Every structure is written in structure tokens, then in C-alpha cells.
Amino acid sequence: MALLEIQGLTKAFGGVRAVDQVSLSLEERGLTSVIGPNGAGKTTLFNLITGHLAPNDGKVLFAGEDITHLPSYEIWYKGLCRSFQITSLFPSLTAFENIQLVQLTRHRKQFNLFQRATHLYKEETFEILKAIELEDKANMTVSSLPYGDQRKLEIGIVLASGSKMMLLDEPTAGMARVERLAMAGFIERLFQERGLSIVFIEHDMDVVMSISQKIRVMHQGRIIAEGSPEEIQRNDEVKRIYLGEQGL
Amino acid sequence: MSGMSGKNGFILLVILAALCLLPWVVSPMMVLVLTEALIWVLFAIATNIVLGYGGRITFGHAAFFGAGGYVCAVLLKKLGAGLPAGILCSAVVSTILGLIIGWFCVRLTHVYFAMLTMAFGQLVWAVVYRWRYVGADTGIIGVPGLTSSVGFYFLVLILVSISILAIYIIVHSPFGKVLVGTRESEVRPPFIGINVRRQQLVAFVISAFFSGLSGSLFVILNGIAYPDILTWVYSGQVLVMCLLGGMTVLLGPAVGAVILILLQHWITGYTQNWPLVLGFIIVLLVLFLPNGILGSILDRKPGRFQLPAWLRLPK
Numbered sequence: 366m367a368l369l370e371i372q373g374l375t376k377a378f379g380g381v382r383a384v385d386q387v388s389l390s391l392e393e394r395g396l397t398s399v400i401g402p403n404g405a406g407k408t409t410l411f412n413l414i415t416g417h418l419a420p421n422d423g424k425v426l427f428a429g430e431d432i433t434h435l436p437s438y439e440i441w442y443k444g445l446c447r448s449f450q451i452t453s454l455f456p457s458l459t460a461f462e463n464i465q466l467v468q469l470t471r472h473r474k475q476f477n478l479f480q481r482a483t484h485l486y487k488e489e490t491f492e493i494l495k496a497i498e499l500e501d502k503a504n505m506t507v508s509s510l511p512y513g514d515q516r517k518l519e520i521g522i523v524l525a526s527g528s529k530m531m532l533l534d535e536p537t538a539g540m541a542r543v544e545r546l547a548m549a550g551f552i553e554r555l556f557q558e559r560g561l562s563i564v565f566i567e568h569d570m571d572v573v574m575s576i577s578q579k580i581r582v583m584h585q586g587r588i589i590a591e592g593s594p595e596e597i598q599r600n601d602e603v604k605r606i607y608l609g610e611q612g613l
Numbered sequence: 614m615s616g617m618s619g620k621n622g623f624i625l626l627v628i629l630a631a632l633c634l635l636p637w638v639v640s641p642m643m644v645l646v647l648t649e650a651l652i653w654v655l656f657a658i659a660t661n662i663v664l665g666y667g668g669r670i671t672f673g674h675a676a677f678f679g680a681g682g683y684v685c686a687v688l689l690k691k692l693g694a695g696l697p698a699g700i701l702c703s704a705v706v707s708t709i710l711g712l713i714i715g716w717f718c719v720r721l722t723h724v725y726f727a728m729l730t731m732a733f734g735q736l737v738w739a740v741v742y743r744w745r746y747v748g749a750d751t752g753i754i755g756v757p758g759l760t761s762s763v764g765f766y767f768l769v770l771i772l773v774s775i776s777i778l779a780i781y782i783i784v785h786s787p788f789g790k791v792l793v794g795t796r797e798s799e800v801r802p803p804f805i806g807i808n809v810r811r812q813q814l815v816a817f818v819i820s821a822f823f824s825g826l827s828g829s830l831f832v833i834l835n836g837i838a839y840p841d842i843l844t845w846v847y848s849g850q851v852l853v854m855c856l857l858g859g860m861t862v863l864l865g866p867a868v869g870a871v872i873l874i875l876l877q878h879w880i881t882g883y884t885q886n887w888p889l890v891l892g893f894i895i896v897l898l899v900l901f902l903p904n905g906i907l908g909s910i911l912d913r914k915p916g917r918f919q920l921p922a923w924l925r926l927p928k
Binding site: 415417436437438441446447454455456457462465466467470471475476477478479482483485526 | 791805806808
């Protein structure tokens with residue numbers, strides 16, 4: 366059975382169908398990607414899956430359970446976590462505190478009023494900081510971290526969530542090409558070391574081809590192709606609407 | 614944020630010792646002023662749970678302060694209850710009021726939150742202002758309870774100290790950390806399992822409890838509960854205290870409260886134009902000390918405990 370199953374998901378903004386009758390199913394364990402030109406509906410799709418937006422139509426099933434109308438925080442507890450294209454961290458907290466916050470909610474401590482939080486889950490938090498190569502900067506506030514480190518912390522928050530499936534919304538957003546490839550390698554390494562289930566959005570073809578096991582191509586709110594990187598490279602429609610634009 | 618250990622703990626002990634000795638050093642009049650300052654210290658720190666830690670501008674906290682005061686006045690004057698019962702019931706009723714008002718307000722943020730808290734505050738005021746049983750526009754006069762001013766000073770000192778210790782523990786608990794998380798990011802919290810509204814509601818209710826407690830002490834001190842203590846003027850005054858002392862530090866609002874009350878006492882001795890002076894203080898504060906007095910002293914590390922962008926002043 367598929368871990369994440371989407372059936373006929375639709376979302377319209379005014380007259381524009383940002384996501385149009387999208388159906389797909391994602392297995393456990395896998396590094397897959399969703400690609401497509403700007404405005405294809407990739408982020409909207411993530412927003413619908415994670416409860417950030419309510420769909421006009423369709424269903425989202427996670428581990429066999431209907432999560433379509435659950436609030437985002439409950440979906441997170443079901444084991445589905447996401448990152449953001451626009452860095453969404455806790456700016457005046459330190460890198461350590463950002464990750465620790467996730468540990469606190471993961472252990473359902475948010476209404477514990479009397480325990481001292483300062484040193485709670487220190488080990489777990491440093492384990493994550495180590496994985497994202499930020500242990501040396503644990504005590505730096507997010508707002509003073511370089512952009513690349515902030516992007517890693519985005520991933521760190523998702524890692525700390527310990528979710529069954531991770532949706533990464535353009536983890537390489539705003540990076541130079543070399544950095545993009547480095548980030549892709551970093552995600553692939555995490556995937557291999559930890560046996561995670563990752564879906565990521567990307568519009569850079571090189572990044573996608575280098576690490577994805579399976580690619581889905583979105584265009585004007587629809588999934589127009591699905592397959593291995595080689596299959597996608599050979600697909601005529603994809604070439605026309607997407608690859609053609611980049612001259613590949 | 615500085616802990617209560619080592620050097621800081623020592624400083625706090627010295628302050629506490631000084632506060633214990635003061636009644637024998639200063640004039641009897643000054644003891645009353647200091648008692649009032651301590652009461653405002655608690656009200657300001659309580660308000661700052663929502664303002665500084667929750668990142669929501671509340672313009673209606675006088676509703677809880679005043680409600681606590683009125684409940685205490687009714688119990689002591691009309692029902693002949695004892696002091697402990699009066700104080701405890703005030704805090705409990707304010708907590709319930711906080712739950713009701715908070716349930717609506719936590720659905721909003723930013724200026725809408727401020728407007729709704731203010732609207733509810735004025736609503737409570739409007740009801741009390743017309744309510745004959747509680748003295749309508751004159752209020753409840755001759756509330757008993759203040760037998761010895763030094764004795765009451767110590768009662769207030771003990772209650773305020775215990776309350777601050779409790780708030781200190783709360784803001785450093787996992788609850789407090791997650792609350793700060795809801796202040797720090799508007800987008801992220803739901804995606805790490807935080808129910809923002811519930812987190813904010815609990816903060817609001819805790820804040821209302823301590824505000825009600827301080828309100829009851831205020832009414833006992835003055836021997837009168839009048840409708841003014843429910844108005845947004847009082848809500849505004851407590852906001853100024855938080856800003857003046859610094860809302861990014863636990864004891865910031867305490868510093869603001871003490872300075873404002875002492876200044877008010879001193880200046881009203883010379884002139885009737887206290888509001889004018891207050892106006893100047895606010896202008897200077899906003900322009901030159903946006904992090905408040907204690908906030909500027911303690912938070913020198915750049916980037917640390919900055920206000921969220923929408924609360925910060927444009928450069």
C-alpha cells in the first residue's frame with residue numbers, strides 16, 4: 366500500500382486551477398521529485414497535502430487514513446512533515462533552539478509548564494545539528510547565520526520531526542548552481558544514511574536528474590509525466606513544455 | 614536571557630533584601646507608593662506573557678486587572694469575605710474571564726488582536742459602569758482590608774515575588790519555549806505540530822490570572838474599586854511599562870513599572886501635567902530605546918531576542 370495517496374486533488378484560485386485533478390501515490394522509502402516551471406502548482410500541491418490550504422475537491426490519504434481536512438499540526442503528528450521554499454525559521458532563536466523546539470513538540474511537551482526546558486533533548490538536538498553540519502554554530506541566532514546554513518536548518522527541522530515522509534519545498538531555492546548541487550548531494554546522503562522517504566520540489570533539471578529515483582512533472586496544475594530520470598528526459602511533452610525552455 | 618543563578622541571583626537577593634528593609638527607611642507615604650509600584654510590577658509582568666513572549670499586543674488587559682479588583686471589592690465589602698478568599702476568588706474569576714475573552718481573541722493577530730482585546734475590555738467596562746450592584750459610575754467605596762500599610766506592603770511583596778517566580782518557571786518551561794515559537798514565526802509552528810491558538814490561549818489565561826491577582830491587591834490598597842481601572846487607559850499604561858522596561862526580558866516590565874509609578878508620584882507633587890510628561894517619555898522611548906531600559910542593558914548580543922518584524926519600529 367502506498368504511504369501517501371492523493372485522489373483527484375483540485376484547488377482553484379479565482380478562475381485559475383492551480384492544482385487540477387492531481388492523483389498520485391507515493392511509496393514508503395524513496396527519493397522522488399516534483400518538477401515543473403514556475404506557477405505549475407508544485408507548492409500549492411504541498412500546501413494542500415499538509416493542510417495549509419483546503420482543497421476544492423479530492424482526497425489526501427496518509428498511511429491509509431483520510432487527512433484531507435485535518436489541521437496542519439495534526440497532519441504533522443501523523444508523520445508528514447514539510448519544509449519551505451521561503452525560509453521559515455525562528456529568527457531570533459539559536460540554531461539549537463530551533464531544532465530543540467521540534468523535539469519539544471515531538472515529545473508533546475508544549476503544555477508542560479513546570480519543567481526547565483533549557484537542557485531538554487540536548488543529545489537528540491545535537492545529533493540533528495551534526496547531521497546538518499551546524500553543530501559548531503549551535504549557539505548562533507538564525508538571523509546571524511549565512512543563507513546556506515539557514516537552508517540547512519530548514520532541512521534540520523524536517524529531520525528532527527522524525528516523520529515517515531518529508532516534503533521538501535525547493536530546498537535549493539535562492540542558491541547558486543554549485544551550492545544547489547552540493548545541497549542535492551547533501552539530501553541524497555541523508556536519504557541513504559537514514560532510509561527516509563523524501564519528496565522534493567525542484568526546478569533545476571541537473572539537481573533533479575542527479576538524485577531522483579522517480580520524477581513527476583507538473584504543468585498548469587496537472588501531472589503530465591511520471592517516470593525515471595531517463596524516461597522523463599526522453600518524454601516529448603516534457604521536452605516541449607519544460608526542457609525545451611532551458612535548451613536541454 | 615539571564616538565569617536566576619550566580620551573579621544575577623545575587624543581584625536579585627540584594628534587591629529583595631533591600632525591599633524588605635525599605636519600610637523602615639522611607640516615609641509611611643512612600644511605603645504606599647512602593648506597594649502600588651509592586652502591584653503594577655506584577656500586572657506588567659503578567660501582561661508581558663502575552664505581549665513579550667506571545668508577541669501579541671493586548672490593549673484590554675485592564676479588563677482582568679479591573680475584574681479582579683471588583684470581585685475582591687464585592688467579596689470584602691458586600692459579602693464580608695476574608696482577605697485570602699477575596700484575593701484568590703479575584704484571580705480565579707479573572708482567569709475564567711480570560712478564558713472567555715481569550716477564546717475569541719487568539720483567532721486574530723497583529724492589529725486585529727489589539728482591537729478585539731480593546732473591544733472586550735471596553736465591553737466589560739460598559740457593563741460595570743451601568744451595573745448598580747457594583748456602584749455603577751462611582752464604583753465600590755470603602756473596601757476594607759488595609760489595616761497596616763507596612764503589613765500590607767509585605768503581603769504584596771510576598772505575593773508578587775511568588776508570582777514572578779511562578780512566571781519565571783512558566784516562561785522557561787517547554788510551554789514557554791513553544792509560546793516564543795508562535796511569536797517568532799507565523800508560518801512554521803503548525804508544521805512542527807504546534808496548535809498556535811491553543812498555545813496562545815493558555816498564555817492568555819495564565820496572564821489573566823496574575824492580572825486579576827494584581828487588580829485585587831490594587832483595590833485593597835486604594836480601598837476603592839472604580840470603573841476607570843477597567844478602561845483601555847489602564848491597559849495602555851501597562852503597555853508603556855512593558856515598553857519602558859523592555860518586553861524582551863522577564864524583569865523588564867518590572868523596571869518600567871517601578872520607574873513610571875515613582876516618576877508619577879514625584880511629578881504629580883509638582884504639577885498637574887503628568888500626562889504631558891508621560892507623553893514625552895513615550896516619545897523618547899520609542900525613538901531612542903525601542904528595546905526598553907533593561908532590554909538595552911541585558912541584550913547587547915546582536916540579533917538576540919529582537920522583536921518580531923511587525924512589532925519592531927521601522928528604521
